[in-house]
Amino acid sequence: MIRIPGTDYLRYKSVFHGCRFPLAFVDLDHFDRNIAYVADTCKGTGKTIRVASKSIRSPALLRRVFEKGGDVFQGILAFTMEEAEFLIENGFDDIIVAYPSIQPPDVKIFTENTRQGARLSLMADSFDHLTALSRAGVAAGVILNICLDVDMSYRPLGSRLHLGVRRSPLRSVKDVLALALAAKDLPGIRIVSLMGYEAQVASVNDDLPGHAVKNTLTRWFKKNSARELAKRRGEIVRALADAGITLEVVNGGGSGSLISTARDPSVTEVTAGSAFFAPGLFHYFHQVTFQPAAFFGLQVVRRPAPGIVTCQGGGYTASGEAGPSRLPWPVLPRGLKYIGMEGAGEVQTPLVLPKDAPVLEAGDPVFFQHAKAGELCERFNRLYLVKGKKIADEVPTYRGEGHAFL
Numbered sequence: 001m002i003r004i005p006g007t008d009y010l011r012y013k014s015v016f017h018g019c020r021f022p023l024a025f026v027d028l029d030h031f032d033r034n035i036a037y038v039a040d041t042c043k044g045t046g047k048t049i050r051v052a053s054k055s056i057r058s059p060a061l062l063r064r065v066f067e068k069g070g071d072v073f074q075g076i077l078a079f080t081m082e083e084a085e086f087l088i089e090n091g092f093d094d095i096i097v098a099y100p101s102i103q104p105p106d107v108k109i110f111t112e113n114t115r116q117g118a119r120l121s122l123m124a125d126s127f128d129h130l131t132a133l134s135r136a137g138v139a140a141g142v143i144l145n146i147c148l149d150v151d152m153s154y155r156p157l158g159s160r161l162h163l164g165v166r167r168s169p170l171r172s173v174k175d176v177l178a179l180a181l182a183a184k185d186l187p188g189i190r191i192v193s194l195m196g197y198e199a200q201v202a203s204v205n206d207d208l209p210g211h212a213v214k215n216t217l218t219r220w221f222k223k224n225s226a227r228e229l230a231k232r233r234g235e236i237v238r239a240l241a242d243a244g245i246t247l248e249v250v251n252g253g254g255s256g257s258l259i260s261t262a263r264d265p266s267v268t269e270v271t272a273g274s275a276f277f278a279p280g281l282f283h284y285f286h287q288v289t290f291q292p293a294a295f296f297g298l299q300v301v302r303r304p305a306p307g308i309v310t311c312q313g314g315g316y317t318a319s320g321e322a323g324p325s326r327l328p329w330p331v332l333p334r335g336l337k338y339i340g341m342e343g344a345g346e347v348q349t350p351l352v353l354p355k356d357a358p359v360l361e362a363g364d365p366v367f368f369q370h371a372k373a374g375e376l377c378e379r380f381n382r383l384y385l386v387k388g389k390k391i392a393d394e395v396p397t398y399r400g401e402g403h404a405f406l
């Protein structure tokens with residue numbers, strides 16, 4: 001469980017004195033500690049870590065992960081083909097685009113970059129995906145690298161209970177083997193890797209304050225799920241090997257499952273992205289603890305009543321199931337609360353101060369974390385990089401580079 005020290009309020013306030021708000025920043029000391037922590041989770045396992053770029057969305061910070069983290073960090077899990085091309089242009093290599101797309105502009109990027117020698121793969125989970133890519137590969141005279149996506153959800157009661165994301169229809173050994181064998185007969189493509197993302201382990205909090213019973217139950221489900229999926233994943237990998245299909249990569253997991261996924265013998269690499277910014281939804285994990293590193297600051301512009309301040313901007317709601325956890329998390333000063341009828345507003349965000357809070361005046365900052373990691377960068381062109389009590393640098397986000405990939 002994470003608790004952001006209240007003293008950080010005065011530090012960040014003084015760092016940004018005189019700056020224009022709203023602003024977003026990354027605390028480099030915390031970011032670097034997260035890089036070292038993530039690297040440590042794989043120590044002694046022989047696994048490498050693939051960086052989920054959607055959870056960073058800034059080339060400079062992506063680069064920092066590889067520079068500071070060393071060889072254990074290998075490759076990027078990208079979220080669109082256009083993004084992959086942008087990353088290749090920026091000097092990154094070994095990219096798996098984690099979500100399928102067979103629209104012609106994406107397929108063109110895929111074939112052209114493959115022709116130019118990029119190490120690039122695209123996710124697929126159906127015969128339709130494979131035939132479209134096969135046709136494109138043949139037409140372009142290249143062999144396209146394909147990663148198969150396997151559903152790693154947990155279904156303890158069969159189809160009556162689905163815990164996990166709804167993405168790939170491939171679930172059983174039989175499903176995966178049938179598609180992989182079909183792919184063997186298709187020209188212009190080859191299966192090089194397998195990915196299975198266990199969202200029900202990697203992205204579900206199980207150390208929520210004040211929820212002891214729920215936490216215990218969630219951990220129990222996660223443990224059972226990790227056991228079930230490790231068995232199934234192992235069987236799938238073995239069946240593919242027996243059929244002569246050699247996988248270069250077996251990818252699994254995410255930030256919240258770094259430890260359990262790295263222990264899975266059939267996995268060759270684990271994905272991590274949100275771990276580096278450690279946003280609101282990554283505060284409460286039992287097995288892993290990150291340092292909150294990415295924040296945004298708003299300025300108090302008015303005081304509508306005693307005990308309430310109103311900030312300029314702030315409605316940076318996260319994707320996913322709509323609910324209070326997707327609102328930005330006001331973290332500094334500690335104890336600030338939204339007003340239920342307003343939440344985080346398009347241009348104004350009122351906040352209720354706790355009884356013991358310092359007085360906030362117009363012009364004072366309030367600091368938040370986005371609920372999710374990379375989405376913060378869709379609201380800001382630049383990120384300040386803070387080191388100790390100083391702004392060390394400023395770097396562009398994807399948006400600042402003129403890109404909105406999704």
Ligand SMILES: Cc1ncc(COP(=O)(O)O)c(C=O)c1O
Nearest residue numbers: 052055197254255271272273274
């Ligand atoms: C395919 C896939 N792998 C891994 C992850 C985990 O990413 P993160 O570490 O940012 O939670 C995600 C997140 O949505 C994902 O979609």
